[in-house]
Amino acid sequence: MTETTPHPVVSISISHMGASALLVQSEGPLLLAVQRRYWAYDKACSQLDGVKETVLGMHSLLVCLKPDHDPLAMKATLAALWNETGPEDIAGRLVEIPVVYGGDTGVDLTELAARCGLSVDEAVALHSGPDYIAFALGSQPGFAYLGGLDPKLATPRRAQPRLSIEQGSVVIGGAQAGVISKTSPSGWHVIGKTDLAFFDENAEAPSLIMPGDSIRFIVQDIKA
Incomplete structure (x- = not known):
């Protein structure tokens, strides 16, 4: 309403x-x-x-x-x-996303943390601390643009995008956070990985996340 x-x-x-x-x-x-x-x-x-x-x-x-x-x-x-037209609240769901930060599937975490003047543990704590809000879907099926990233983690996108980022990659681009829903090229920084599936075209509700949903990243592990 x-x-x-x-x-x-x-x-x-x-x-x-x-x-x-x-x-x-x-x-x-x-x-x-x-x-x-x-x-x-x-x-x-x-x-x-x-x-x-x-x-x-x-x-x-x-x-x-x-x-x-x-x-x-x-x-x-x-x-x-x-x-x-005035603003509207959407009674979205809370979606928890378990993440393995760093390592081979979070290749940009160490560099991003250093650029932000943070340790890896500090960067992970800042990223996993807030509940994010899905502002909109776009870029690829099931990809949610998330608001709520701590400004200390805001990092311009890569000057040279990678040709292939694996689906489930947890990413930061500028002042936004997100999760790659389908393996694709991307210039966002990869800081971790989740095994959740974010888009299933055969499901009644194909996208795991919808605008208005709250997203909480759960630290499953931190790898060097």
Whole structure:
């Protein structure tokens, strides 16, 4: 249910993405209060006449239009709807993720800790300390962008992405944490590994994590 309390003052821009889609986005730091507003906005936009589908992102929403629907008219509608939409809480689940940190499956942990002026144990404690919130899914099926990373661990992505990062790899990229859901190229730093499966296309709910879920990393082991 959308809140009636004052919502964050956030300006948006709306850009044309080809002839049949519009991208709504806002700038600024990644804040849960702002993303909660996008959660409500996503639901509201998906119910508009002329909208084919919506794709939620990090402080953004892609709105795909049905054929022959006027994007200019929809642009005005989207702008007005944003001003009417307040943040929403999602009653997500708590998902616990056991992690083996470091070693052959956490090859960047030692270097990342050193860059941050931390010992390996300190870095692991900071990473596993908070409960994270899944802001949105993207990049690959089942991959959740997680908010809540301690700023002391924020590290720019690798200048040269690796061609293959194994699924289940626990990663840090910039100010965000995540878990690679399918083996793929990535420029995120690999600090550990979990055996959990994050996407099953044959399951009733294919993605293990959904927006609004809380994620807790459990230290299973720390390897040198």
